[in-house]
Amino acid sequence: MSNQLVVDEGIMKIPSWWTCPDGFQELKEQAHELGKSVLLAGSSNSDQNSIYPRESLKAMAEAGFGAVTLPIEYGGLERGFKGFAVLAESFAQYCASSTMCWVMHTAAVHVLFSAGSEEQKNRLVPGVLRGDVGGLAFSEPATGGHFWNLVSSAPRYGNGYLLNADKSFVTSAGEADWYIVCTNYPESTKEDKLMFLLVENGTEGVTHYPFSAMGLRGNSSGPMKFENVFVPSENLVGDEGGMNYYNDNVVDPLFLLGTSACWIGVAQGALNAAIDGAKKKVHADTGSSVTGYQVIRHELAKAQISIDSARNMLIRVAEALDNCKANGKDLSDCLYPLWELKTHSADMVIQVTNQALQVSGGRGYLTGQVEKYLRDGRAGALMGPTNEILREWIGRTLIEVPWFE
Structure with a gap:
């Protein structure tokens, strides 16, 4: 038996299907490669100097992610809501600002495609594929x-x-x-x-x-x-009025799904950074790394379980949205699970980034990766609809009274 086999013996491997839906592993790998090579490099400078991540967004478009939800005949990837969610979560592990700009851009492009005229699509979509950015x-x-x-x-x-x-x-x-x-x-x-x-x-x-x-x-x-x-x-x-339909069936689904994926990615990125730092930090007086303490391992486990619970909600809701679209149903049928997903993801990222900071100790409190994840993730619960508004809508739905008044 080789030394490598001896070293690896007994080490549990996390199943790939647990962290990524079947059929999207290659897409996830592409996103992580882009995140490591481009997004992460510009993330700190973008944050510290409030610089818009144009180069990152350009690289995302050049990699083919400028119109991920559009049909192939328009130059899009046609990977649906599930592909959109996988990409957003992956990108956010490296740069939340780039990811949020890309999520809102994707929503704007899909609104244009869903409600706009052929002339408008032909005028703007080619630029989107080259790196033009849309906003809402x-x-x-x-x-x-x-x-x-x-x-x-x-x-x-x-x-x-x-x-x-x-x-x-x-x-x-x-x-x-x-x-x-x-x-x-x-x-x-x-x-x-x-x-x-x-x-x-x-x-x-x-x-x-x-x-x-x-x-x-x-x-x-x-x-x-x-x-x-x-x-x-x-x-x-679209039309002179009546566009709330697109709020419920395009803007809200993409915004709530995409931002939820972003918070899950931020949480995972923070935890990954905390794990890496805890493994490398060795206390001279005990000879043990920070991960050698049981209390630390338990905190890491609790954080990862929280992340995975939100990720499983994310994939299930994305799959439901894809099924609605495939069966010609309104995406507004999925608003309730989207509310739960956004609320849970935005609450979860606050919890996990705090755990990541605590595990990192004083090093985590210094300006750097973990501290940045904590600041970025705090935005989620405040974004409209705020978590308070969503909990009210969820609660009203549970007692069977009109959710919107």
Whole structure:
């Protein structure tokens, strides 16, 4: 028997199917390779200097991940929600800012594809495949986390619309090549007056403001102001009103699934960093590494169990979304499990990054990987719908009363 076999004897290997759904292992490996070679290298600089991770996003597009959910005939990967979830979780283990920008970009591209015209798709999708970035400008400071309630409007003006809107927390603000802006069409005959307008970056009347935050410091999620912005009629995405359908069936599913995957990846990245540091740190007085203490191993085990519980929810919900799409059902059928997934993932990442910091001791408190994961992950529970709002919707659903009023 070789020495290698002796060394490996008795070491339990984690089954690959436990961490990745069947058929997506190669996609996961590609994402991790990109994460190690590109995303991780720029992550610290992006965080410490609040630099938008454009090079990372460009590399993700060049690797074929610019339009992961679109059909192959449009240049996309057509890997569905499950592929999207696997990629988001993998990327987030290396750079949460890049991942959040990519998640919001993917949601914007899919909104364009689902609600937009063929002319709009033909105009913008080729650029997306080359690295152009899309953004969503939805939430407004006047209504906070209730991003579905908007006070802005864009009445008709000549051969188009006159948009006036203050937007808050626009991921890739001032950096995206184009934005889908959600506003109200005041003259709509529909009960739902929401409409989507396509606004290109640099359009007259569009202003973005700096973003300085506790974490996710590279994703430029600052406010934007659209002041008397003329939007030509050919940039109306969908109809004059009635677009809440796409909130429930495109934006929410991709946003909730993608951000949940991000928090799971952040938690796994933090734990991996803590494990690596604990294995390498040897106490001179005892001759034992930090992992030689039972209490440390138990903390690592508890953290990994929490991560895996959220990851299994992630894959199950992604699979349900793919099944809905394949069977022609509305994706809004999956909103309840998406609420649970987002709430659990955002709570879990706070718990696990705290455990990773505790395991890392004083070294973890210093500016660095583990500390960054903790700051990045804290954003999840605050993102709208906040965990408090989601728990209310879940609770109302459980007692069989209308969840939305």
